[in-house]
Amino acid sequence: MRVDIVSIFPDYFAPLDLSLIGKARGSGLLDLAVHDLRTWTSDVHRTVDDSPYGGGPGMVMRPEPWAAAFDAVARPESVLVVPSPVGKPFTQAAAHELAALPHLIFACGRYEGIDQRVLEDAADRMPVREVSLGDYVLFGGEVAVIVIMEAITRLLPGVLGNADSLTEESHAAGLLEAPVYTKPAVWRDRAVPEVLRSGDHGRIARWRRTESLVRTATRRPDMFAAYPGEQLDKKDRAA
Ligand SMILES: COC(=O)COc1cccc(COC(=O)c2cn[nH]c2)c1
Numbered sequence: 047m048r049v050d051i052v053s054i055f056p057d058y059f060a061p062l063d064l065s066l067i068g069k070a071r072g073s074g075l076l077d078l079a080v081h082d083l084r085t086w087t088s089d090v091h092r093t094v095d096d097s098p099y100g101g102g103p104g105m106v107m108r109p110e111p112w113a114a115a116f117d118a119v120a121r122p123e124s125v126l127v128v129p130s131p132v133g134k135p136f137t138q139a140a141a142h143e144l145a146a147l148p149h150l151i152f153a154c155g156r157y158e159g160i161d162q163r164v165l166e167d168a169a170d171r172m173p174v175r176e177v178s179l180g181d182y183v184l185f186g187g188e189v190a191v192i193v194i195m196e197a198i199t200r201l202l203p204g205v206l207g208n209a210d211s212l213t214e215e216s217h218a219a220g221l222l223e224a225p226v227y228t229k230p231a232v233w234r235d236r237a238v239p240e241v242l243r244s245g246d247h248g249r250i251a252r253w254r255r256t257e258s259l260v261r262t263a264t265r266r267p268d269m270f271a272a273y274p275g276e277q278l279d280k281k282d283r284a285a
Pocket residue numbers: 128129130131154155156157158159160161165176177178179180181182183184185186187188190
């Protein structure tokens with residue numbers, strides 16, 4: 047997968063050199079390039095923003111540098127992803143969709159946002175996905191891109207060992223994970239649930255499934271309500 051990130055703060059992406067993402071880049075699973083939007087400015091002050099038409103607080107990102115940046119990095123198969131407070135909620139399902147794509151361009155907005163015509167113009171040449179990480183406002187899209195890149199990269203074949211990849215199974219299936227435990231068996235007078243030390247894998251799977259269902263129903267009734275009914279019956283009859 048090839049990823050091009052465009053930002054006025056390219057140094058924000060140093061974390062993407064670390065850990066599993068760093069390994070994915072080193073092993074060629076992920077080809078990542080970070081670009082400074084100011085590369086595509088033409089004035090001496092390398093201006094990327096200007097005051098908003100219609101007035102109001104703050105500044106808006108000018109269209110010309112973004113259009114020049116997209117001209118430079120876009121490919122026939124590109125998809126543009128723009129983290130934004132007004133975007134579609136980002137989910138594990140969306141992470142799977144993006145992880146399957148050949149080329150992503152991330153545009154990191156700052157200030158009050160990017161001139162809307164940039165997205166309209168880009169949509170003439172590639173799919174545009176505005177994604178929200180949550181109902182709050184950040185200084186810019188950079189940290190959102192790091193989150194999205196982590197969610198995507200762990201899904202790329204070969205990045206996680208088999209043992210790890212199962213951990214996202216329930217979330218991918220639309221349920222919250224069951225609680226996890228490790229040694230010691232008793233810690234500050236708190237024992238690990240006996241079932242998990244029973245060696246009875248069928249019983250353990252049923253216990254985890256029940257825990258997932260109860261957690262989802264109590265903590266995320268929205269997720270639980272969206273959980274496909276037939277999945278509940280089929281899997282739970284087996285459990
Ligand atoms: C068209 O899109 C844009 O103009 C994006 O512009 C901005 C402006 C400020 C901040 C951000 C970063 O995204 C969030 O704050 C965000 C994402 N998820 N939840 C909060 C982006």
